[in-house]
Amino acid sequence: xxxxxxxxxxxxxxxxxxxxxxxxxxxxxxxxxxxxxxxxxxxxxxxxxxxxxxxxxxxxxxxxxxxxxxxxxxxxxxxxxxxxxxxxxxxxxxxxxxxxxxxxxxxxxxxxxxx
Amino acid sequence: xxxxxxxxxxxxxxxxxxxxxxxxxxxxxxxxxxxxxxxxxxxxxxxxxxxxxxxxxxxxxxxxxxxxxxxxxxxxxxxxxxxxxxxxxxxxxxxxxxxxxxxxxxxxxxx
Numbered sequence: 340x341x342x343x344x345x346x347x348x349x350x351x352x353x354x355x356x357x358x359x360x361x362x363x364x365x366x367x368x369x370x371x372x373x374x375x376x377x378x379x380x381x382x383x384x385x386x387x388x389x390x391x392x393x394x395x396x397x398x399x400x401x402x403x404x405x406x407x408x409x410x411x412x413x414x415x416x417x418x419x420x421x422x423x424x425x426x427x428x429x430x431x432x433x434x435x436x437x438x439x440x441x442x443x444x445x446x447x448x449x450x451x452x453x454x
Numbered sequence: 455x456x457x458x459x460x461x462x463x464x465x466x467x468x469x470x471x472x473x474x475x476x477x478x479x480x481x482x483x484x485x486x487x488x489x490x491x492x493x494x495x496x497x498x499x500x501x502x503x504x505x506x507x508x509x510x511x512x513x514x515x516x517x518x519x520x521x522x523x524x525x526x527x528x529x530x531x532x533x534x535x536x537x538x539x540x541x542x543x544x545x546x547x548x549x550x551x552x553x554x555x556x557x558x559x560x561x562x563x564x565x
Contacts, residue, residue, distance in 0.1 A: 343497070381458075381544050381555035382498070395551050430497055441486050445497035447503055450561070 341365040343446035345431050351452045360449045364413070364433030365452075372443060373406055373416050374430040382430055388414065421453045426439035456481040458547050460556035467535050468564045474557050476528040477545030487528040488546040489519055492558075498544060506527065515539070537563045 344363040364371050366424070369390050374382035385404065387395040390411040395420045399406065406413040418425055429449050432443040457477045477486060481557050486505050490498040502513025509521040519530045528545060540563045545556040 345557050370550075379558075381546075381554075381557050384553060389549060405468075432498075441553070442488065442500055443498075443553070445499070447497045448495075450495070 343431055343433055345352040345429075345449055347449055348447060349450045349452075351454060353374050354423055354453050355365070357417065358414055358451065359417045360422050360431075360451075362414045362416070362430050363430070365435075365444055368435050368444070369411070369413060370434040371399045371414050372434070374432065376428040376430055376448070378427070379416055385416070387420040396422035399441030403454035408443055418451075421451075423453050426451055455553050456485070456547055456552060458545050458554050458556035460545055460559050462559045463557070464478075464560045464562065466562040468565050469537050472504065473532045473535045473539070475531075475543050475545075475560070475561070477528045477530065477556060478526055478546070479528065479547040481547050482547075485501045485547045486549050487519075487521060489513065489517070489528075490544045490546060490555075491515075492542045492544065494541075500565055501530070503536060535561075535563055537565065552555075 340413045346361050371388040373385045375385055376382045385399045388407045388408045391408050406416045429450045431446045434443045457480045461476050488503045489501040491496045491501050501517050503521055504511050504521045506564050512518050517532050521528050542558045542560050544558045
């Protein structure tokens with residue numbers, strides 16, 4: 340069964356450092372999402388891609404966060420500089436564009452700890 | 455703006471007992487509704503979804519949910535809970551854009 344891949348699974352970094360997360364969606368899925376999930380809360384959408392284009396990044400803190408999906412396949416989310424409040428689980432999800440059902444398939448997530 | 459409310463932060467049920475997790479939503483049009491489950495330290499897994507048609511939908515692992523437009527609710531149910539059902543459950547509403555998740559309900563199963 341196809342899965343969404345994410346790496347690394349865990350990352351510890353010091354504040355003010357740069358950190359990057361990688362996501363490989365299910366093959367053929369045109370829509371890709373990055374979420375941030377703070378412990379005890381639901382996922383919060385950071386950015387949504389349709390192929391290589393950003394559809395929604397209204398909740399992305401653009402002063403420190405950036406995301407790209409250059410070839411419309413895999414994606415990278417970067418934080419620079421990291422702050423203590425960025426400690427969270429970062430989830431990637433993908434969805435097939437043609438299904439019209441908008442169900443999302445999630446990866447295992449990257450647990451970020453900023454010290 | 456769309457929003458999702460899960461009124462129960464934590465629910466404890468005995469193994470074999472029935473379960474109902476509540477979800478209320480606010481959405482401008484007919485919503486697409488979802489329930490996801492998350493085990494500790496893992497990603498989310500889709501349990502079931504509703505788009506149109508029959509308001510009672512069946513999902514995986516013996517779960518079902520009922521869409522009630524008049525109450526803006528989409529409650530998740532299971533007739534007999536198993537110890538392996540202990541997890542965090544999230545209700546979500548949205549469409550092509552602007553998917554919103556509730557804060558989640560943590561389910562504990564007593565032996």
